[in-house]
Amino acid sequence: MxxxxxxxxxxxxxxxxxxxxxxxxxxxxxxxxxxxxxxxxxxxxxxxxxxxxxxxxxxxxxxxxxxxxxxxxxxxxxxxxxxxxxxxxxxxxxxxxxxxxxxxxxxxxxxxxxxxxxxxxxxxxLRQLSALQQRLLEAQQSLDRDYSRLRSAETRYRLLFQLWSDPVLILDAAAQKVTETNQAADALLGRTPRRPQGRELLDIFAAKGRESVEMLLAGVRATGRADEVRVLLEDGKDIVVHASPFRQENAAYILVRLAIPNADANAIVLPKAKSKLLKLVENVPDAFVVTGPDGRIMTANAAFLDMAQLANEEQALGEPLERWLGQPGVELEVLTASLRQRGPVRLFSTSVRGEFGAVTEVEISAVSVMNGVGPCYGYAIRDVGPRVAPPMRPGTGRAPRSVEQLTELIGQVPLKDLVREATDVIERLCIEAALELTGDNRASAAEMLGLSRQSLYVKLRRYGLGDLPADGPE
The missing domain is CATH 3.30.450.20 (PAS domain)
Structure with missing residues (x-):
């Protein structure tokens, strides 16, 4: 001073x-x-x-x-x-x-x-300075908490990474150099704390498999999508190489996992061509579903999950297909009966209802296959949208009421009339479907529906279906 x-x-x-x-x-x-x-x-x-x-x-x-x-x-x-x-x-x-x-x-x-x-x-x-100091302290405490969470997450990652039984390596995508390995990979590559370099990744594969691994890594770098290849190790052991790309701090890396194929004696090893066919079925734009003899879903591809508005396949497994297909309790039974009696079905027109209300007009081709225990059914479902409109059958009278039209009648007509109207709609749809499947063969249609020919003709006349003389069949 x-x-x-x-x-x-x-x-x-x-x-x-x-x-x-x-x-x-x-x-x-x-x-x-x-x-x-x-x-x-x-x-x-x-x-x-x-x-x-x-x-x-x-x-x-x-x-x-x-x-x-x-x-x-x-x-x-x-x-x-x-x-x-x-x-x-x-x-x-x-x-x-x-x-x-x-x-x-x-x-x-x-x-x-x-x-x-x-x-x-x-x-x-000092109030402003104190407020600034308080905010600085809170920011520092928040940073400390974030750093603590990051350190905990990194510790868990390191622990899981090292305890993973499969060999796992991280490669620099540009240089194809091994930057990080777990304990199983160290044992495979011959790395030790005293000799951290060990062998390069390609050295552990047989001469014929190295080119396949190089092509795998090049494809992953070029497409940015995970892929795998099955090759032999240097000692002759069979192994599957999984490669997945990822980025970290503006650098590209590849996560490589070496998985030993399942040696279960009951496992079915498909030929390479069949394995690719299954991959194609999984990724085709048309939906594909396999059900058991009870109509419950055993497997479904991604296109069906999108059509049914499901998040994953687990939501569909074990559920009846009729939950999403056409009129519940009618169309799937007609399809199944036709598969059992007449074999494959082609271009069966119906609709698929999504979980959130979306309705998709589709055509179904179906086939049944024996799997040793009983039949299983495969359904190829193609979205036809507004392109295909069902033709009007000759001699058809008034169009049957839809579900929406029936719903609009609630409160306007008694319940017994609604039930009778709904029964008529279902009965007419079943008869039309049977006629479609049998090529308008009324005898076969009556047999499929469990009716006598005379009863079928009575119902055809009632609903105005087909060309029948006023005094009945000859």
């Missing part, structure tokens, strides 16, 4: 009002304390601080130590002690008590006047 060189001549005669103005302007808050340590007057240069410390008139006549927080009282006592030289006067952080009981941080320095033993405490408002 450097004082004025000639304060008496430069400042002149200052009266009390001028001195008070100077003291008020020099600090955000100024407190006059008498020789006994009691507050005699208070002045503010900060309007917000004055509002925060509203009610400071009650300080007058009270010891200054009573207006501060308990942890700040020793600091106030040190400020009021004889400060010695002006250059040695310290600044101390003092927490004043507001009328609401909150602590207001202020940085104080005290100067004792020459007359009367009074002192002036100059204060600087």
């Amino acid at each position: 450097k004082a004025f060189k000639a304060p008496k001549s430069s400042l002149g005669d200052l009266d009390a009002e001028a001195a008070a103005t100077l003291i008020t302007a020099a600090a955000d808050i100024a407190i006059i304390i008498d020789s006994a340590g009691a507050v005699r007057d208070v002045a503010f240069n900060s309007e917000s601080l004055a509002q925060e410390l509203a009610g400071q008139d009650s300080w007058l006549g009270r010891p200054w130590t009573d207006t501060v927080a308990p942890d700040s009282r020793p600091k106030v006592e040190a400020l009021l002690a004889d400060p010695g030289e002006a250059a040695a006067r310290p600044w101390r952080h003092v927490n004043l008590l507001s009328a609401r009981g909150a602590s207001v941080p202020v940085l104080f320095s005290a100067v004792r006047l020459s007359k009367g033993g009074r002192a002036v405490a100059f204060g600087r408002d």
